[in-house]
Amino acid sequence: MASTPTEAVIPRIADSGTGKTFFGQPRGLATLFMTELWERFSFYGMRALLVLYLVAPTAKGGLGFNLATATAIYSVYNAMVYLLALPGGWAADRLWGARRTVAIAGAVIMVGHFLLAVPATVSFFVGLVLIAAGSGLLKSNISTMVGHLYEGPDDPRRDGGFTIFYMGINVGAFVAPLTIGTVGEQVNWHLGFALAGVGMALGLVQYLLGSRHLSKRSDAIPAPLTTAERNGLLRKAGFWSLLAVVFYAIVVLSGHFTINWAMWPLIVAGLAIPAFYLLRIKQDRDLNAEEQSKMTGYIWFFVAAAIFWMIYDQSGSTLNIFAEQNTSSTLFGLGFPASWFQSLNPLMIMALAPVFAWLWVALARRAKEPTTTVKFAYGLLLIGASFLVMMLAQAAASDGTRVSPLWLTVVYLIQTVGELCLSPVGLSVTTKLAPQKYASQMMGVWFLAVTAGDCVTALVQLAGANIDSQSYFAFQGVLALLAGVAVVMYRRKVVGLMGNVR
Known part of the structure; x- marks a missing residue:
């Protein structure tokens, strides 16, 4: 994310907790490693079920969409996860700082997964929106926080730390379909989605408990919004949100919504x-x-x-x-x-x-x-x-x-x-x-x-x-x-x- 004018006055410490390390790396890496592992566990586990649930007949607990619509929903959902990484980075730079943004992201993702576990179509799609938004917030900031653990780009531990961190991504992605996929396909779709929510909840709890080991730089808000900017943003967001609500209300009430x-x-x-x-x-x-x-x-x-x-x-x-x-x-x-x-x-x-x-x-x-x-x-x-x-x-x-x-x-x-x-x-x-x-x-x-x-x-x-x-x-x-x-x-x-x- 954006380089910050406050970096010069924030101590570049490798580890703000005890003297303990994580495979020779700053202790905070363990917190971020486990957060990413559980977030990827929830993300890839739900993703392994998504299209299968969308096309499954209603008699078998699915939503009964045709193949083209179901795969298109999946593609749009995946696209939004990456599109929302842009405002996710902006939120950390202008509103909350990276540490708080990741905590908010974890909570939003967790709620989204639990909404998928509710057997109702409306809550299911609201859950997808929340997971996409939360994933965008988290994706754009957690890697930045890994970088904050090290004393600049020349720290000899830096490359090794990122290697360990990315292993967490793949471990979570590997285990998720084997567990969440099995439960969702062979026991109950919504129980599988709930298991993804439990995974994110575990990741969020350990993140909050271990956040004291993270760098102080992750608390910084590089370019905070001024009062005028905040008010202007709220007005614009309110206007476009109201316009969208009115438009879709007309479409729904006229009976044309699909x-x-x-x-x-x-x-x-x-x-x-x-x-x-x-x-x-x-x-x-x-x-x-x-x-x-x-x-x-x-x-x-x-x-x-x-x-x-x-x-x-x-x-x-x-x-x-x-x-x-x-x-x-x-x-x-x-x-x-x-x-x-x-x-x-x-x-x-x-x-x-x-x-x-x-x-x-x-x-x-x-x-x-x-x-x-x-x-x-x-x-x-x-x-x-x-x-x-x-x-x-x-x-x-x-x-x-x-x-x-x-x-x-x-x-x-x-x-x-x-x-x-x-x-x-x-x-x-x-x-x-x-x-x-x-x-x-x-x-x-x-x-x-x-x-x-x-x-x-x-x-x-x-x-x-x-x-x-x-x-x-x-x-x-x-x-x-x-x-x-x-x-x-x-x-x-x-x-x-x-x-x-x-």
Whole structure:
């Protein structure tokens, strides 16, 4: 987030509690590690159930939506989580500070999950809104708080601390479908959602109890709102909220309301806001020629990332449905629920991330490490290949045969390797190409690539694409392959725009 004028007067202490450490790291890392683990446990556990619950017949306790609507709801929900990371960062910088914002986020997420556990459609969608809002608040600030634990970017423990922290993400994501998924699918949908709420409650309690170990910098409000700014914000928020209430009241009372009336405005916003942000930064006259050139280069990476996430984020929607409807639920004689497939990606990340970290270093020593553009191309080619494999899996299941679980295992393996080529590199290149004026905002812009990709998916799904067809997977797979080829073909042009960044 934004660099703060108050940092100079706030002590840069590594640990404000006792002398105890956490794997040689500041004690506060344990608090943030467990908070993130439980938040990811609740997030990925609920996500593993979401589409399955939406399409399940009402006779089986579900909401009975058709496939296209259910997957579009999932895509829009996921897009909003990343879109709301922008106001989440603003809230910490202008209103509450990072520590208080994360506490508020945890409470909002917890309430949202418990609302999902109430067997009523209205409370279910209110719960989704709260989880998306809370996740946006938390996502944009908890990583910043990890950075606050260290004495600047040159602290030798810093990289190791972030590695441990991100392990918490994947541990939570791995365990969640195995527990929440099992309870939701095999016992009761709403009990599964309640279990996600219990997980977030545990994370919130330990966060509040362990917050004394966090850095004092996490309490700071970098640029507090003035009274005039606060009053102006309240007036604008009140006006737009009232306008939305009146509009939707008219739609509901006239008998025309459907779920599409809620989704289409969000899809439009999810596509327009990223375009607006990029255009605003690109046209800023305060940027010098070099920064303008780097932003032009960054747009290439942004579009490539949006295409990547458009496919990758369907793991919890179209691939989850394929697992439930078209994939055998037994392996070596052992049965398991469809949601268990959602544990494959975090498991593979934990297994392969250290290998890739070693590989890039080893290649760099031999002056053979691929450039950023080539790594992005690898990511696009792999994500495209994964959907071509899905096309073959869909063909194998077209006669009603349940295919082997190995099909989805191969798809997730290819996607995970693609993620490791593109995602960490994307985070890095975002910070390197960011204009100085927008250094603190660019990470939020990177998240908007996920929003844009998910909104394109929702757009395609609501437009009537046949989701359980071979052509659905083939078209997107070929699109990603062509994007990867384009990045390779124009890599010299992109490198030229990047200036001294490689």
